[in-house]
Amino acid sequence: MNNRLFLFQWLLLLLLFIFTKTSISSKLHKIPRLTPLRDQNINQESNSTNLPKEFETYYYTQTLDHFNYRPKSYKTFKQRYIINSKYWGGSNSSSPIFAYFGAEDSIDSDPLDIGFLTDFAPQFKALLVYIEHRYYGKSKPFETMEEALKDEDIRGYFNSAQAIADYAEILLHIKEKYSAQMSPIIVIGGSYGGMLASWFRLKYPHIALSALASSAPILYFDNITPQNGYYSIVSKDFKEASKSCYRTIRKSWSIIDRIASKNNGLSYLSQKFKTCSQLNDSFELKDYLNFKYSSAVSIMIHQVIQ
Numbered sequence: 001m002n003n004r005l006f007l008f009q010w011l012l013l014l015l016l017f018i019f020t021k022t023s024i025s026s027k028l029h030k031i032p033r034l035t036p037l038r039d040q041n042i043n044q045e046s047n048s049t050n051l052p053k054e055f056e057t058y059y060y061t062q063t064l065d066h067f068n069y070r071p072k073s074y075k076t077f078k079q080r081y082i083i084n085s086k087y088w089g090g091s092n093s094s095s096p097i098f099a100y101f102g103a104e105d106s107i108d109s110d111p112l113d114i115g116f117l118t119d120f121a122p123q124f125k126a127l128l129v130y131i132e133h134r135y136y137g138k139s140k141p142f143e144t145m146e147e148a149l150k151d152e153d154i155r156g157y158f159n160s161a162q163a164i165a166d167y168a169e170i171l172l173h174i175k176e177k178y179s180a181q182m183s184p185i186i187v188i189g190g191s192y193g194g195m196l197a198s199w200f201r202l203k204y205p206h207i208a209l210s211a212l213a214s215s216a217p218i219l220y221f222d223n224i225t226p227q228n229g230y231y232s233i234v235s236k237d238f239k240e241a242s243k244s245c246y247r248t249i250r251k252s253w254s255i256i257d258r259i260a261s262k263n264n265g266l267s268y269l270s271q272k273f274k275t276c277s278q279l280n281d282s283f284e285l286k287d288y289l290n291f292k293y294s295s296a297v298s299i300m301i302h303q304v305i306q
């Protein structure tokens with residue numbers, strides 16, 4: 001995906017609340033995100049050694065618990081961050097630091113996917129920093145996510161307050177290591193990462209001068225935003241593009257259910273939709289179509305912007 005395309009996505013798709021599927025939120029609907037879809041298996045071996053050489057990988061010895069003094073709190077883990085200093089104005093300069101906050105995935109391909117940072121780095125002589133979110137990729141307090149979540153003492157440290165405290169600690173460490181005391185820090189994130197960026201600016205205003213939260217559903221919580229907020233926008237887009245298309249899709253759900261409830265109905269649907277395996281439930285089909293329609297909306301918006 002070229003960088004210009006990516007810039008558009010970053011800046012303009014404010015209406016898209018993009019959640020990715022993780023094992024934690026597997027109960028949520030899969031809402032497509034526009035970055036190239038990777039294997040979302042969070043236990044996959046991650047590897048950032050294939051990045052171009054200006055991206056250097058480091059590990060910070062991170063404290064598991066930033067807020068308590070229990071014995072377990074002192075446990076540490078290795079947290080990965082990646083630095084690109086190719087464009088940086090240098091120590092003791094006031095060139096900024098652009099800090100990209102990892103979200104609910106390994107950070108492996110983020111330095112290449114997030115063109116926004118490298119696009120703007122030369123102009124601002126910025127130091128680029130990408131930090132991986134705790135419990136993902138190579139930044140796990142246990143070998144696997146499953147192990148970490150099984151352990152009830154450890155599971156509790158998997159939260160966003162701890163995650164942004166991690167980011168604060170690493171950014172202060174980097175400021176020191178690079179003699180960058182004069183460098184203002186701009187924190188940047190997309191989707192959940194954007195929520196983290198905005199919370200970071202609120203909680204650590206002395207560390208970040210500003211935050212860029214892209215496509216971040218900051219107020220997408222119960223009792224603030226209706227929980228059908230995402231899909232009501234998807235529906236609205238279809239309605240605006242074609243009323244009859246909208247009506248057809250709307251009617252299809254109950255028709256699918258009706259056919260599925262008949263004898264051999266699921267086999268019939270499996271054949272009609274050429275599913276790779278036999279459908280066990282109409283939900284499997286509806287969920288898939290849902291996903292496809294939502295992706296189509298992202299692409300529609302994309303083309304309008306282009």
Ligand SMILES: *[C@@H]1O[C@H](CO)[C@@H](O)[C@H](O)[C@H]1NC(C)=O
Pocket residue numbers: 045046047048049050
């Ligand atoms: C990461 O990739 C490099 C180069 O492709 C390879 O040498 C290394 O063994 C890989 N590490 C892991 C943990 O997969």
Ligand SMILES: *[C@@H]1O[C@H](CO)[C@@H](O)[C@H](O)[C@H]1NC(C)=O
Pocket residue numbers: 090091092179
């Ligand atoms: C930056 O300032 C520190 C403290 O004054 C000094 O020790 C260091 O050599 C300076 N670094 C550069 C690259 O000028």
Ligand SMILES: *[C@@H]1O[C@H](CO)[C@@H](O)[C@H](O)[C@H]1NC(C)=O
Pocket residue numbers: 275277278279280284
């Ligand atoms: C139906 O269930 C089987 C067994 O669990 C599974 O392998 C298959 O993928 C399911 N079908 C679909 C369409 O998800």
